[in-house]
Amino acid sequence: MQRVRVSSTQAPVHKLGDSQMTLSPKFRVAATNSSLLDPLLELRLSLKGEPLIPGLPDDVALQCLLRLPVNDHSVFRLVCKRWYSLFGSKGQFFSRRKELGFHDPWLFVFAFHKCTGKIEWKVLDLTQFSWHTIPAMPCKDKVCPHGFGFVSIPHEGVLFVCGGVESDVDGSLDLVLKYEMYTNRWMVMKKMSTARSFFASGVIDGMIYVAGGNSSELFELNSAEVLDPNRGTWSPVANMGTNMATYDTAVLNGKLLMTEGWFWPFYVVPRGQVYDPITDNWENMATGLREGWTGSSVVILGHLFVVSEHERTKLKVYDAKTDSWDAVDGPPIPEQICKPFCVNSCDRMIYVVGQNLHIAVGHITRMFSRHTLERKSRFSVQWEVVEAPDTLSDLMPSRSQVLFA
Known part of the structure; x- marks a missing residue:
C-alpha cells in the first residue's frame, strides 16, 4: 500500500x-x-x-x-x-x-458536518489532487444528509440530486436539482411525480430512472419513473413487484439493479429487484447476487464490485455465470479509511471516501486464468491513500460522483 x-x-x-448567494422564501439560489x-x-x-x-x-x-x-x-x-x-x-x-475536448476527472463528495449535520459538496481534482468547493445546493435549509438519490452523466459534466428527507418533519421530498460543472451552477428541475427518499436511481442510455424508496408518509413505495434530461419531463414506468426501499443500487448491462441490503443481525433475507428498460419489466434479483451484496457497489470493466462492510472491508466481484461472488486479490481497504464511507469509480480506479474525507484509491487489474477452458476473469487491487487536509476533518461522506471537465 x-x-x-x-x-x-x-x-x-x-x-x-x-x-x-441570494435568498428566496424557499430556495437558496447560487x-x-x-x-x-x-x-x-x-x-x-x-x-x-x-x-x-x-x-x-x-x-x-x-x-x-x-x-x-x-x-x-x-x-x-x-x-x-x-x-x-x-x-x-x-x-x-x-x-x-x-x-477543446478536455476530459479530466473530478470527484464530487456529498458530505455533512459531524456535529451539526450541515451538508456541503467538496470536490477533489483527481489530476492535481487539490480540494475545492462549489456553490451550495438550492434546497431547503433543513434536510437530512441521507436519503437523496444521486446520478451523474460524467462526460457531460452534470449531476442530478433527487428526493431526500426534510429533517424537521422526516418527510420525503420530490425535489430535483441539476449541477453543471461547465457553468458551476445549480438549477431547480421539474419535480418528481412522487416524493421519495432512500430509493434506487441510475442512468441508462442517458435517461434517469428512480424507483421505490420511502414516501412522504414513510411508507415503502413500489412505483418507478424516468426523467428525460433534455426535455426535463418525468414519465411513469412499470411498478416493481414489491414495495421496497433501497440500500444500494447499480446499473449493469443496461439494467437497473436495486438491493434492499443486509442488516445486522441477519434475521431477514434481503430482497432485490432488476429493471429492464427495453421490456419495461421488473424481475426478482438472482439469489446469489442479492445475498452476497453486502456493501457499496461500483461497475468496472462490465463487472459489479462491492466494498463489503462485513468481511474486513474486502473487495469482491460478482460472477453472473455462477451467481456467486469472488474475492478480489489484494489487501482490504486501508485502516485509515474509517466508516461510514462512500464508493465510486473512474475507468479502472475505485475511490472509497471515508471519515474526514480521506480517500483510498484502488487500482483494479484484470487477469485471466490459464487453467480453465472458460478463461474466467480474476481481478486484483492495490490501494493507495490520499489524505485530506485538516480543514476537512469534521466532515463525513454520504455519497460521491465522478464528473469530467
Whole structure:
C-alpha cells in the first residue's frame, strides 16, 4: 500500500467557482458574478494585439493555460487582462475546456458536518489532487444528509440530486436539482411525480430512472419513473413487484439493479429487484447476487464490485455465470479509511471516501486464468491513500460522483 500526502497540515480548500448567494422564501439560489467579465473584453484585447502568451499563437497558448491547476487561478488572473478574463470565471474556464475536448476527472463528495449535520459538496481534482468547493445546493435549509438519490452523466459534466428527507418533519421530498460543472451552477428541475427518499436511481442510455424508496408518509413505495434530461419531463414506468426501499443500487448491462441490503443481525433475507428498460419489466434479483451484496457497489470493466462492510472491508466481484461472488486479490481497504464511507469509480480506479474525507484509491487489474477452458476473469487491487487536509476533518461522506471537465 502506498500513502500519498497531497496537502500540508492546514492546506486550504479552494472555491471551484466565484459565486454569491441570494435568498428566496424557499430556495437558496447560487448566482455567478459575471459583472467583472465583459464577453467582448477578450476580443477587444486580442484585436489590439495583446497575446495570451508572448511568442505563441493564441490557440497554442490557450491549450497551455487550460491545463493550469484550478487552485492557482487566483494568482494567474493577476498576470494581465486577458488572463483575468480567462481565469476570472470558472464557468468560462470549464466551458473553454469543454470546447477543446478536455476530459479530466473530478470527484464530487456529498458530505455533512459531524456535529451539526450541515451538508456541503467538496470536490477533489483527481489530476492535481487539490480540494475545492462549489456553490451550495438550492434546497431547503433543513434536510437530512441521507436519503437523496444521486446520478451523474460524467462526460457531460452534470449531476442530478433527487428526493431526500426534510429533517424537521422526516418527510420525503420530490425535489430535483441539476449541477453543471461547465457553468458551476445549480438549477431547480421539474419535480418528481412522487416524493421519495432512500430509493434506487441510475442512468441508462442517458435517461434517469428512480424507483421505490420511502414516501412522504414513510411508507415503502413500489412505483418507478424516468426523467428525460433534455426535455426535463418525468414519465411513469412499470411498478416493481414489491414495495421496497433501497440500500444500494447499480446499473449493469443496461439494467437497473436495486438491493434492499443486509442488516445486522441477519434475521431477514434481503430482497432485490432488476429493471429492464427495453421490456419495461421488473424481475426478482438472482439469489446469489442479492445475498452476497453486502456493501457499496461500483461497475468496472462490465463487472459489479462491492466494498463489503462485513468481511474486513474486502473487495469482491460478482460472477453472473455462477451467481456467486469472488474475492478480489489484494489487501482490504486501508485502516485509515474509517466508516461510514462512500464508493465510486473512474475507468479502472475505485475511490472509497471515508471519515474526514480521506480517500483510498484502488487500482483494479484484470487477469485471466490459464487453467480453465472458460478463461474466467480474476481481478486484483492495490490501494493507495490520499489524505485530506485538516480543514476537512469534521466532515463525513454520504455519497460521491465522478464528473469530467
